[in-house]
Amino acid sequence: MMATLLQIAAMFSVLSLLAFGGGAAVLPDMQRQAVEMHHWLTSREFLDMFALSRTIPPGSMIVVLIGQKAAGILGGLVALFAMFGPSSLLAFAVARVWHRTGGAAWRETLERALAPVSIGVTIASGLALARSTEHDWAAYGITATTTLLLALTRLHPLVAMGAGAAFLMVAGGRG
Amino acid sequence: MANRSIPGPPSLAALFLCFLTIGSTSFGGGLLGWIRRELVERRGWIDDQQFLVFYGLSQMVPGATNVNLSVIIGNQLRGVPGACAAVAGLLLFPLAILLALGTLYFAMHDVPGSRLIAAGLAGAGAAAIGFNLATGIRLAQRNIRRIAPALIAGAIIVGIGVLRIPLLEVLLVMLPVSLVVAVVERAR
Numbered sequence: 042m043m044a045t046l047l048q049i050a051a052m053f054s055v056l057s058l059l060a061f062g063g064g065a066a067v068l069p070d071m072q073r074q075a076v077e078m079h080h081w082l083t084s085r086e087f088l089d090m091f092a093l094s095r096t097i098p099p100g101s102m103i104v105v106l107i108g109q110k111a112a113g114i115l116g117g118l119v120a121l122f123a124m125f126g127p128s129s130l131l132a133f134a135v136a137r138v139w140h141r142t143g144g145a146a147w148r149e150t151l152e153r154a155l156a157p158v159s160i161g162v163t164i165a166s167g168l169a170l171a172r173s174t175e176h177d178w179a180a181y182g183i184t185a186t187t188t189l190l191l192a193l194t195r196l197h198p199l200v201a202m203g204a205g206a207a208f209l210m211v212a213g214g215r216g
Numbered sequence: 217m218a219n220r221s222i223p224g225p226p227s228l229a230a231l232f233l234c235f236l237t238i239g240s241t242s243f244g245g246g247l248l249g250w251i252r253r254e255l256v257e258r259r260g261w262i263d264d265q266q267f268l269v270f271y272g273l274s275q276m277v278p279g280a281t282n283v284n285l286s287v288i289i290g291n292q293l294r295g296v297p298g299a300c301a302a303v304a305g306l307l308l309f310p311l312a313i314l315l316a317l318g319t320l321y322f323a324m325h326d327v328p329g330s331r332l333i334a335a336g337l338a339g340a341g342a343a344a345i346g347f348n349l350a351t352g353i354r355l356a357q358r359n360i361r362r363i364a365p366a367l368i369a370g371a372i373i374v375g376i377g378v379l380r381i382p383l384l385e386v387l388l389v390m391l392p393v394s395l396v397v398a399v400v401e402r403a404r
Contacts, residue, residue: 060278062383093317093327096337097310098242099282105311109318117315125303128279129287133299135273136288152265154398155272157365158390161372162275163248163352165386168377170245171345180342187346191249192353198253201347202244202340209339210332 045112046119048079053104053123060128064101071107081111101125179212225293226261228301234259235286235305243310244340246347247282251289252355261293264359275387282306364397 052074056067068091075081082090090106101124108120142148171184183205190196226234238250248271255261262270270292274284283303290302320327327333360366368390375386 058278060280062275063279063281066278089321090318092334093321093330094314096244096341097314098239098245098247099286099306099310100247100280102310102314105314106318106321109315110322114315117318121307121311125279125283125307128277129283129299129303132274132277132279132284132287133291133296135277136270136291136299139269139273139288140292150398150402151395152269153401154391154394156265156268156359157369158372158387158394159268159272159275160352160355160360161369161390162376162383162387163271163355164349164369165373165376166383167345167349167352168373169380170348171342172377172380176342180338183339183342184346184349187343188349188353189346191347191350198246198249198343198347199241202246202343205339205341205343206244206336207339209335209342213331213335213338 042112046116049108049111049116049119050123052079053108053120054127057124057127058131060101064103064124068103071103075107075111079111081107086110179209183208225298226259228294228297231290231294231298232301232305234261235290235302236308239306240309242344243313244337245344248285249344249347249351251282251285252351255289262289264355266292268355268359275383362401364401365394368394368397 056071059070060067072084072087076084076087087107090103090110094103094106102121104120104124105117109117112119139148167188171181176184187201187205191198191201234254238247238254242250252264252267256264256267270285270288271281274281274288277284283306286302286306287299290299292298294301317327356366356369360369372386372390375381375390376383
């Protein structure tokens with residue numbers, strides 16, 4: 042049990058530091074190690090867990106299910122801490138350096154440089170997501186409508202998400 | 217930024233509750249949109265400029281971007297306890313749901329009603345992508361005033377969103393370009 046927990050901690054804390062751009066980057070590695078190396082779960086289970094956890098914020102939450110399968114609830118918690126801990130510490134270190142250099146001339150320049158990059162990434166990730174998930178015409182319609190409504194009106198996002206959910210539940214129920 | 221009135225830092229409890237709300241509403245996606253809506257638009261704890269810088273920093277660090285962003289915002293508002301409160305708030309509800317789902321799944325190798333739930337989450341997810349896109353559009357309207365930054369944002373959108381070049385590679389090229397532009401614009 043203790044050995045499994047240590048394996049979970051070791052595996053995910055390494056993946057945490059390799060996950061550039063988010064957890065999707067290390068998903069294939071995660072599958073290889075959890076399924077083929079440690080035999081904690083089958084390929085089928087891995088895919089099921091991916092589907093179960095995909096829409097649960099903030100992403101990468103599949104690690105909780107893998108940990109839970111390998112070593113119970115405690116395993117899930119260890120996996121969570123290992124996956125988010127090391128990267129969070131790095132983020133914290135970056136934030137600290139940023140904070141300490143307040144007022145420096147280069148920082149204002151860097152701030153101005155980061156703004157268009159962040160805006161570009163925000164829109165680009167939305168587009169990439171829409172193109173990577175199994176988006177059919179109905180889903181594209183929901184995405185496009187929501188984009189317009191939320192950009193141009195004061196509609197509450199939950200209303201849009203509720204409407205999108207209801208639409209596909211009804212459409213899926215018929216199909 | 218100095219002349220904009222930003223209220224004093226929130227209490228740890230308020231920070232925790234704010235991120236608890238964000239974590240609970242972002243099932244299906246749209247996390248970035250929720251973070252901006254709750255922290256910039258509704259509470260005014262940070263402004264757009266800070267939001268964009270923090271988001272940029274959180275991209276450069278490995279790990280889930282939204283968790284990194286929560287760490288950085290929490291630290292900005294209330295230091296180390298703030299960072300912990302933000303991440304704990306963000307993760308608490310999703311973690312509880314997931315452990316429950318996992319227990320169900322391992323008990324019966326299926327989750328009852330899972331097809332309907334999956335359809336609902338897919339619909340919410342499709343709308344959530346729209347929420348993030350709308351957030352990006354609003355940010356662009358309010359924060360891009362010149363042609364060069366607009367071109368940089370446009371190049372990134374095409375590179376990642378259309379040509380599907382990996383984020384890291386795009387950042388490695390576009391961040392230096394954007395820096396050069398910022399330095400040149402500053403010198404003028």
